Amino acid sequence: MTSFVLVGGGVASAATAAGLRSQGYDGRIVLVSDELHLPYERPPLSKEFLAGTFDSGGIQANPEGWYADNDVEVLLGTRADAIDPARRRVTLSDGGVLAYDALVLATGVRARTLPGFSGDRVHSLRSIADSERLAARLTPGSHLVILGGGFIGCEVAAIAATQGVRVTVFERGAAPLARVLGPDIGDAMMAIHGEHGVEIRTGQSVTEMKETASRIELSTRDGEVVECDEVLVGIGSVANAELAAAAGIAVDGGIVTDEFGRTSAPDVYAIGDVASRHHPTYGRTLRVEHHDTAMRHGGNAARNILGEAVPFTEDHYFWSDQYSHSIKSIGHGGVEATKVLRGSVADRSFSVFSHAGGRITSVVTLDRPQDLMTTRKLLATPHEVTTDQLADPDFDLKSLLPQRQRTRRAEASR
Ligand SMILES: Cc1cc2nc3c(=O)[nH]c(=O)nc-3n(C[C@H](O)[C@H](O)[C@H](O)COP(=O)(O)OP(=O)(O)OC[C@H]3O[C@@H](n4cnc5c(N)ncnc54)[C@H](O)[C@@H]3O)c2cc1C
Incomplete structure (x- = not known):
């Protein structure tokens, strides 16, 4: 056998x-x-x-x-x-x-670890046990410092802040999530976290940690000392x-x-x-x-x-939920692609398309699931679109789909 x-x-x-x-x-x-x-x-x-x-x-x-x-x-x-x-x-x-x-x-x-950052009050998040241990420490009024404003850092910040925990995020870049998802998502998420009381310290890093009997003291690169109860290391x-x-x-x-x-x-x-x-x-x-x-x-x-030879050609898709907001992305933009904004960063409803060779190669959306769904279909379909069309909110992206897909959609919505 x-x-x-x-x-x-x-x-x-x-x-x-x-x-x-x-x-x-x-x-x-x-x-x-x-x-x-x-x-x-x-x-x-x-x-x-x-x-x-x-x-x-x-x-x-x-x-x-x-x-x-x-x-x-x-x-x-x-x-x-x-x-x-x-x-x-x-x-x-x-x-x-x-x-x-x-x-x-x-x-x-x-989880990537930081030398010198360990102990009972220091967390990383990969497993059920990690999540249960962190959840038990998220008590209202306590202070959680998160090192790294990536997906895990931002998602935990949202849950902790909603539970009445004081949250400070140290992010070395200019805005949370900006390194991976670009400056528009970074700016929007920075504002959203700020409205929920999360303090995001950008361009800043923590270099040292000392554990006292009841608290943790963190030293920043600029020589500031920040006291907290728990630390989450979310640095990749x-x-x-x-x-x-x-x-x-x-x-x-x-x-x-x-x-x-x-x-x-x-x-x-x-x-x-x-x-x-x-x-x-x-x-x-x-x-x-x-x-x-x-x-x-x-x-x-x-x-x-089992003996077939099937290459994996599917588009990469991911999502991240923070508060009532949802970031979704599909495709692969690549550095050479032109970024095109559609929608409004101020209204927190926008998509950032990557455009190369006259077509969409990826999209990152904030609270615009329809753009994600249409792009998913477009990525699998030959299409041509200009950057002006993508940026124009009155231009119907679905018009780029082949007629039969549009007809099916119209029939389904009847
Ligand atoms: C907190 C958290 C939130 C996330 N949220 C999102 C999200 O919102 N959206 C999204 O798209 N993705 C998200 N992800 C990423 C997603 O969970 C991963 O892409 C997915 O889990 C990858 O699955 P995997 O099976 O490849 O690896 P893993 O889930 O990492 O599983 C690997 C397994 O192998 C075991 N293992 C390792 N070495 C050995 C060994 N030598 N012998 C035996 N076992 C071994 C490990 O213990 C583990 O059980 C999140 C991840 C985390 C940790």
């Missing part, structure tokens, strides 16, 4: 297992995870789960009974310690050895690629793969956040940390393991 081993307990592994069974594979599947929970969704950990409005039962990637019902062996609390690609073996932390016909590495990422992540590197598999920031998810070792695939994957449509190798992409990589891996 063939045996497929999936290393990692995130959505990418879970989607691979589901994909293999739905494609009719009836051989052995073993999913190895060093976590104690069945694979779960991480996005709620900095949103509803942290706020206490989400039930952990509903956070699972596949329903609890799914693994037993589908004869998928799950080894929880077990690390894959070594891979031997020549002998097709994985050695586990409990001393066990698994033979494989195909191996999927979906080991994800871990590091790919868990060491297992692959030690086995001689090519790694460059993440585990390098082709468009089929294949690594440099035979029958070893890498998917999800850990993969630096060639995207044929974008014409480059990218490592992205998006829930949707990780899941879709899983479905794609299942097909390729």
